[in-house]
Amino acid sequence: MKLQDTLSNKEQELDISKKVKIYLCGVTVYDESHIGHARTIIVFDVLRRYLEDKGIEIEFIQNFTDVDDKIINRAQAENTTAEAISTTYIENYFKDFDGLNVEHATNYPRATEHIEDIIQFIEKLIKKQIAYVSKNGVYFAVSKFPEYGKLSKKKIEELQSGARIEVDEAKNNPLDFAVWKFSDTKPVWESPWGQGRPGWHIECSAMSVKYLGENFDIHGGGRDLIFPHHENEIAQSESCTGAQFAKIWMHVGMVTIDGEKMSKSVGNIKSIKHVLGNWGPNIIRLFCLSGHYSKPIDYSEELLKENFTKWRQAETCYYELIHANSQNNENILPVISKLTSEFNDALEDDFNTHLALSAFFQLVKETNRLAAEEKLGMKDAEIIKPEFQRMLKILGLNIPEMTLEKKQEIDNIIESREKFRKEKQFEEADKIRDKLNEMNVELIDHKGKTIWMKKESIKAEN
Template structure:
């Protein structure tokens, strides 16, 4: 597998001969997670599931930033502690992303639980002469890291306008950034430089190195983190260790809403809770994977409706395979092998989920064509089921399993309906169809038989 590395601006090969170590910058837990967070996390979830499907062991670390000015401000607004705010939104995060069928990380380290590691990290930076204490905190000296700007491709003299400059006359250079902030506002911790809390960037350096080592495979996040967050991570980590920090930097494009950037001020932020309630997890995952991960993607009702239509085709395909029981089969081995190769090649070549989905839907459409032509036999079904199941698992798409007793009840109702139709008792047949509709079951009439499928309830479809 090759991935586009933001640092080198070229495709780099992922070393799959050993455990692959991935660090993904998680959310700052002061508010609900939104569709922008979902896209980044779903992209990395599929990356992980694809590698694991190949038998590759993955160490996947995703942090929670649970100490930050935004959390403290929210706590003050609600007359709560910062810990109460972060705990609430971490719990909501798990509900949201479990609901989106995202596999949980190997570990979710929190900044507040790694203060000793962060302090030791800062002590090393000071000892190496690249950080310095002031009465207001400890700062990293950007001028001491000559490669500063190599990730964002910005020159130091151009960076000041783009940086979140903290005004402090104690700083040696306006670009220097805080690794420790002196403060008397809770939460605070003791340190050699006075009570305070860590800066934003230092936590990810300390925690990624603790869990994955000084040089690991993939560091990821949204494109909005390239500068200053990831730029600063590289500077402080490589200054501390003297080694290359991450081998590949993988950044996911932003989500816009009807062409505009998501913003609370204009009220167009779509929370994950909202989109799951209205569209369900499968439609959201299809949307998040529909474009190349590195490019921005626009959230719109029209695009979601397009994905819903495609998902209905997947559901039809799934149930056609379940009900396929005749012996009449076309030879489809060559076609299936071609589609599987296209799916895997797309993901191996800079993780092109757009092309992978194209291959996936080729398989779905061909299955539905065979079924319509009465040529989807048992052998075809067996071959297709195996590959469809694998692709669904990699993409994180789910169709609920049904129990044998549920299947028997549905089959019994359908037999009763068919018998009523034969006896021209159409009112009875219609009542049975209505009952099946209430169970969210849709009937597909074939020549000589009727099969059924259970459609996922989508609130936005009404």
């Protein structure tokens, strides 16, 4: 597998001969997670699922930033504690992402649980004279890391006139950033330099090195984290350890709304809770995977409707497969083998989920075509179904498995309806049809037979 590395600006080969270690920057837990967070986390969820499908062991770490000025400000505004705010939004995070069918990480470290690790990390930087104590806190000296700017491709002079630098007369250099902030506002911890809390960037450096070692395979996050967060992580981590930090830096493009960046001031943020409630997990996942991960993607009702139509075709495919009972045999194996290769090749070539989805929907289309032409036999279905389900699993899409008992129950209901229709008891037949509608069961007429499918209930459809 080759992945585009932001640092080298080239595709790098991922070493899959051993356990693959991934660190993903998670959310700052002061508010609800939104569709932008969903895209980044879904992309990494599918990457992990694909590697695990290949039999590769994955150690996947995703942190929670649970100490931050935004959390403290929210707590003060709501007259509560920072811990209460972060606990609430961590709980909501799991509700949202479990709802999106995202597999749990190997570990979810929280900054507040690793204060001692962070302090030890800062002590090493001070000992090496790469960090210094000032009246406001402990700062990383950017001038001591000559390669500063290598990830974002920003030049020092350009950065010094940039607007994102925190003005602080206690710094030796305007570019220096805080690794420990002195403070009396809770939450605070004791440190060798004074009471306070860690800076944002040092949290991820300390936790990633603790769980994955000094040099691991992939460090990921949204493109908005390249500077300053990931730039600062590289500087302090490589200064501390003397080793290369992450082998591959993988960044996911932003989600825009009608071409605009999501922002509270504009009021265009789409929370996961909102989109899940309207569209359900499968359509949201299809949307998040529909473009190349590194490029921006625009959230629109039209694109969601397109994915909704495609999802209905995938559901039809599943039910055509489980209802296939003829002896026809179209020798489908060469076509399925070709689509399997296209799906795998797309993901191994810089994780092109757009092309992988094209292969998946081509498999769906081919299955539905054979069914419509009365050519889908049992043997073909036995060949198609495992690959269809493998692709579904890797993409994190979910059609609830129809048990033989449940299938038989619905078959019996439909047989009763057919019997009433033959006996011209149309009122009774209509009652059964209404019952099927309530169960989201739709009938599909074929020449000589009627089959059924159980559709996912989607609020936006109504």
